[in-house]
Amino acid sequence: MTTWRNWGRSASCVPAEVVAPVDEADLVETIQTTAKHGQSIRPVGAGHSFTSIAATDGIQLRLDHFSGIVTADRRSGLVTLLAGTRLRDLPPLLGAHGLAMENLGDVDPQTIAGAISTGTHGTGLRFTGIAGQVRGLRIALADGRVVDCSATERSDIFHAARLGLGAIGVLVHVTLQCVPAFALAAQEHPESLEEVIDGFAERAAHADHVEFYWFPHTDRALVKTNTRLPGDAPLAPVPKWRRLLDDEILTNGVFAVTCATGRVVPAVIPSINRIANRLVSSRAYTDHSADVFVSPRRVRFREMEYAIDLDVLPDTLRAIKSLLDDRGWRISFPLEVRCAVADDVWLSTAYGRTSAYIAVHRYYRESFREYFDAVEQILVAAGGRPHWGKLHTRSAADFEAAYPKYGEFLRVRAALDPGGLFTNDYLRRVLGPVSR
């Protein structure tokens, strides 16, 4: 028996067995055999959730053989993918059909099933998270049935399973609404934090994609604004040497050293952050969308992220800033602020409201608990909803009020998995016991 660990080294488990079914029939047989033996089963993606949402002491299901495109229709933009397909494999696969993902988060090692199951999102007030791009699903259920669902076919299953936390069944296919391939013109530059906080909603209303990073203990923010351009727009990518310098040496290499130094001598962190602010200097470039949306993350960290109403963003950020000023912690990792349009995905953090996201990070060798707990209190007071794949301390009782469709989600789960075949400790915490 081998120990499984997630990317952030914040969750681990020892599965009784790891199974990688080779096709749908094999998957169904695995589910049925597991149920017969009274064990639990949990699909895992790329292990990029910070919570223990993917952990199991039962059967760990790896969908490594479920990778690639099933069908793609260039005209409608609808693309059906096998659930274990990694986001990083999508640009060439979709590009061959003249298509691309409408929006993406910061990184791309995740599987498509894992990404939608926790509500992975990018930024932009005209765009939903990835679960909002889902138009259909094929899902293997606890009783061994495999069903197709969409907004018009078995819609309850669809609404629950497109952001299903792995609690509804095992996704086999995911049909996504893609868009014609496009380029992004990126502008990145440091600005005064106060001005960025006050003007963020206004900028977000006008930009296609905007986000900012604030290094604590400094008064500057690095603002990233991406403008969508047609797929045949002339490209001006970051030259290879500059990408190596910015992404590999400065952002990842120097950052790894500064995080490690800051851990041993926390007093140097404010100075390091001021230097980091200067190192990540202005740049402008145009590239294929996926190459702009994602960048490498080689320094391990832990993260907590909450969605709040966009309107309360300035007050909430100022409260967090005061907290940091008061407590005297030394935090080497930046806060990240993003946004999304309201959507109708039952357990989406942006369900029914235009949302701002605030994410806090901590180097993985440092304790995050005190910092995250204190920031979490502010985010909860602001009506925040935690990202399902990132660290938080909320539990089932908190979500009844936070999500209007939470009760319906639980009913679908109880009807489809009455014996709790797919459950684990994390789901027991955030969803409660299966039969209620």
Ligand SMILES: Cc1cc2nc3c(=O)[nH]c(=O)nc-3n(C[C@H](O)[C@H](O)[C@H](O)COP(=O)(O)OP(=O)(O)OC[C@H]3O[C@@H](n4cnc5c(N)ncnc54)[C@H](O)[C@@H]3O)c2cc1C
């Ligand atoms: C460095 C880093 C950067 C990140 N950046 C972002 C970001 O920009 N935006 C954002 O929103 N999030 C971000 N995340 C969080 C990440 O996108 C999510 O946690 C995502 O769920 C990870 O996908 P995964 O494939 O690793 O899934 P895992 O973490 O392995 O699993 C997540 C959930 O999906 C379920 N699952 C997996 N496969 C299936 C299946 N076939 N059927 C049913 N359920 C399934 C699992 O059971 C589990 O419940 C980041 C995480 C890291 C580590």
